[in-house]
Amino acid sequence: MFEHRQYRWPQPLKGSRPRIWYGGDYNPDQWPEEVWSEDVRLMGEAGVNIVSLGIFSWDRIEPREGEFDFGWLDKVIGMLGRAGIAVDLASATASPPLWLTQKHPEVLLRDQEGHTVWPGARQHWRPTSPVFRDYALKLCRALAEHYKGNPYVVAWHVGNEYGCHNRFDYSDDAMHAFQEWCRQRYGTPQAVNEAWGAAFWSQEITDFSQIIPPRYVGVQGSFTNPSKMLDFKRFCSDALKAFYSAERDELSRITPDIPLTTNFMVSVNSSVLDYDDWGDEVDFVSNDHYFLPGEAHLDEMAYSASLVDGIARKRPWFLMENSTSAVNWRPINYRKEPGQLIRDAMVHLGMGADAICFFQWRQSRAGAEKFHSAMLPHSGENSQVFRDVCELGDDLNKLADAGILETRLKKSEVAIVFDYESEWATENLATPTQQVCHATEPLDWFRAFADHGVTADMVPIRGPWDEYDTVVLPSVYLLSEKNSQRLREYVKGGGKVIVTCYSGISDEHDHIWLGGYPGSIGDVVGVRSEEFVPMGDDDGTLDHLELTNGTVARDIADHITDVAPSAKVLASYKAGEYTGLDGVPAITLNGFGSGLAAYVGCRLGREGLSQTLPELLGQMNVPYVKGQDTGSILRVERGATQDGKDTCFVFYFNRDSKPAAAAISGVPVVTSHASVDAGRKNALLEPNGVVVTKE
Known part of the structure; x- marks a missing residue:
């Protein structure tokens, strides 16, 4: 989809063989x-x-x-x-x-x-x-x-x-360059005003020379125009x-x-x-x-x-x-x-x-x-x-x-999407809660899948995530119309996606998608949330929500008020009578076109996600997760096909703080802080141990 510069790798010195x-x-x-x-x-x-x-x-x-x-x-x-x-x-x-x-x-x-x-x-x-x-x-x-x-x-x-x-x-050099960057990106001052929502607080410009970097604006610096700040981060990159x-x-x-x-x-x-x-x-x-x-x-x-x-x-x-x-x-x-x-x-x-x-x-x-x-x-x-x-x-x-130099990391069945611009936008201080941003959610999902023996691929939002069997959008806060449509076509064509709260909130200018959350893909996930429910530890405030599947939500949840006829509720909140949240949907599954879209409307953390995945993916007919007993070993494969033959190097890592056993295949090539039995069928990995085999 996107062209990289021509790939070239450093070549070995004359007379030397290719090495790592x-x-x-x-x-x-x-x-x-x-x-x-x-x-x-x-x-x-x-x-x-x-x-x-x-x-x-x-x-x-x-x-x-x-x-x-x-x-x-x-x-x-x-x-x-x-x-x-x-x-x-x-x-x-x-x-x-x-x-x-x-x-x-x-x-x-x-x-x-x-x-x-x-x-x-x-x-x-x-x-x-x-x-x-x-x-x-x-x-x-x-x-x-x-x-x-x-x-x-x-x-x-x-x-x-x-x-x-x-x-x-x-500096002034940066200011002049930022002005020119905006000119190239938007063309007219009015287009800048529209992108930045500059009508708010009388920030409209009539000439590009009026654009300055987001310099110090006093003790209320947290209220710097978020759309302008997002563009400034793009400009700096x-x-x-x-x-x-x-x-x-x-x-x-x-x-x-x-x-x-x-x-x-x-x-x-x-x-x-x-x-x-x-x-x-x-x-x-x-x-x-x-x-x-x-x-x-x-x-x-x-x-x-x-x-x-x-x-x-x-x-x-x-x-x-x-x-x-x-x-x-x-x-x-x-x-x-x-x-x-x-x-x-x-x-x-x-x-x-x-x-x-x-x-x-x-x-x-x-x-x-x-x-x-x-x-x-x-x-x-x-x-x-x-x-x-x-x-x-x-x-x-x-x-x-x-x-091993002839092999590449094998493609996973699961893609977890990462977006740098969503991270930049969620760094803004004027948000529902500072406890939630894009950066932390992908790692929680990566670890939860690893708890079930699945090593997911981390895929940038510009990358080929729509070529995977299953896709996770973890708090991908910014979704442009283009990316929203890309997701829509992926699911409609038979793809399976898991979307979390704090996804699809704003467009590429950090303008809120109207009509309820997640505004740009509400039809895909089949739910509509009217309000965020931030949670904290201040006296007398809501600090957690229990779910009917036995997990606990913290930091943020969606107040989902509408569920499409095509969607079913997989878990709801169990909350006090006066919170207005008892029985509110927390996890849903919607059929859209030929595909399925799950929505996780709260932050469950790595442990809650790990507990949730078997049932959720079972409902989605995804066979990759079978149980939690594989979680102590991270298994990674590098493979290639040459002359009609498949070669695979398998890396086994101990994720635990105590020795862990692994059933292995192939011939051990590297063993560090680990032992392999005489039959080469089983390995015992110490904490920080690794075994690499060749199949």
């Missing part, structure tokens, strides 16, 4: 030269075959304006390449040198209150600054001209984590994308044979950019992912990796960064437990990654990230982390030898 790319960020400029030889030696021991180089090295590459020093970089690249280690070379534009910001302070960000964001951290530049773009593109040209034809550079690492620190800029594209095109013009990427930040709590939109603009998709501490660690990782696979449209993707153990930027930086370093890497590999890399190779002695773990920790090679790094390198080579 394995390595991490390498920052030799932080260390004296005598350390470099030791690094290359230990990389060889660990099985490292690629490093990302020069990400924050602008001031070393261009120490003074127009004076380039490639000597040290040439030496490092040569040492690495001769040792069989490829280079993913950065454009080095992530953070400007001090000489640039001293000469041109106008390139620095401005925050919402107009304060300058000064140098001292990173990414303190404006994406819309023409001055900064000129300097960045000069650097790109110099790098590309110098390294074109270099046999050891196999990919360009353009920028780094765009928007991590400079997602929002409120597009502005950064335009900057990235300019770098990409300059590098590609000079080195057309080298594929390019930039590292996304896809995880359950990161919707900084519209990464699915950005996925069209890279030669191959890359992601940085850092584990979520606690009991959801494994599930969130699988969920996020599945979403990256969806963005990549099931093409191989590159895990550009993850951590060997603790990070440095949380209030409490928990270490990884025994087994998690290898297990976590295998989750990403199982979910479609053909590259496993870490931040970073050698742990820093100084700077803001000195306590961030690395492949070679402060304690050196005589450490469990480094031994695990070496073991992982060996495991990845075993899997490459067994043929």
Whole structure:
């Protein structure tokens, strides 16, 4: 449906076989030269075959304006390449040198209150600054001209984590660019007024010059125009994308044979950019992912990796960064437990990654990230982390030898839809409840299906979700007329969909669909809700609702007052006499065309959804869920058909905090923190254990 940039994957060095790319960020400029030889030696021991180089090295590459020093970089690249280690070379534009910001302070960000964001951290530049773009593109040209034809550079690492620190800029440069973005999108001031509902509070414009970013509006900042704020978030994603594209095109013009990427930040709590939109603009998709501490660690990782696979449209993707153990930027930086370093890497590999890399190779002695773990920790090679790094390198080579690079993540029977713009819209503070947003619901559904042995595919809303047997729309708050019709045609043609509360509330401008909720697809789900029922823990307020199926709703529910004749009620609320909610429908099932549409009108959480799924999907004639006894094992398959033969690699992960048994098939290729019986029919996985077999 949507065209991606032509897919191109980094190719192995001349004379080398295709392998799973394995390595991490390498920052030799932080260390004296005598350390470099030791690094290359230990990389060889660990099985490292690629490093990302020069990400924050602008001031070393261009120490003074127009004076380039490639000597040290040439030496490092040569040492690495001769040792069989490829280079993913950065454009080095992530953070400007001090000489640039001293000469041109106008390139620095401005925050919402107009304060300058000064140098001292990173990414303190404006994406819309023409001055900064000129300097960045000069650097790109110099790098590309110098390294074109270099046999050891196999990919360009353009920028780094765009928007991590400079997602929002409120400067005059941003203002002028936002005005032009609106002009291109809407054409006339009146169209802007209509899109933003600007008649409210006298916000109509008569000229594009009257548009300003959503700057500080006082203590009532929560009441910034939500339609304007949504467009500003779209603009910020597009502005950064335009900057990235300019770098990409300059590098590609000079080195057309080298594929390019930039590292996304896809995880359950990161919707900084519209990464699915950005996925069209890279030669191959890359992601940085850092584990979520606690009991959801494994599930969130699988969920996020599945979403990256969806963005990549099931093409191989590159895990550009993850951590060997603790990070440095949380209030409490928990270490990884025994087994998690290898297990976590295998989750990403199982979910479609053909590259496993870490931040970073050698742990820093100084700077803001000195306590961030690395492949070679402060304690050196005589450490469990480094031994695990070496073991992982060996495991990845075993899997490459067994043929895993020829396979892709198999398509699931179930698609769970994710929408970046719905997440942006539900971040607005003037909503029915701050306890509900789009981002949290997809993970609950992913985990509930996993409790029943089903590993769902996370599919962006622009993706091919309507090619699946069963689709879940979890609090997809924004539904345009186009997407509403797409869903309508899917169900009418025989599709099966589960829609939750807080879906189909507004159109793409965040204008409410009128007539009751969910306004744009009420005919599909066969229900009409007149009002939201938020729940909280304030004294005397409703804090939960019990359902007749034994589950409990919290945070929000729909007050459903109309049910179509074609729909049946599967569960209702049991509530106090004076709440007006006793007997109100909570879960319904509607026949629409040749398909079925279930509606879950409340937030049940992972446990409630897990309890609900067997009966709900049974009513929908969906055979994938059989019971809850499969929930301790997450099973992932990568497969391919070659020469008429099917090959499948099956990954078994223990989701429990105690040992778990799994019936396995095929020949074990990798076993970590697990044991397999002599007959190769059963495995016992410790917490954080993994077994990979080949069928």
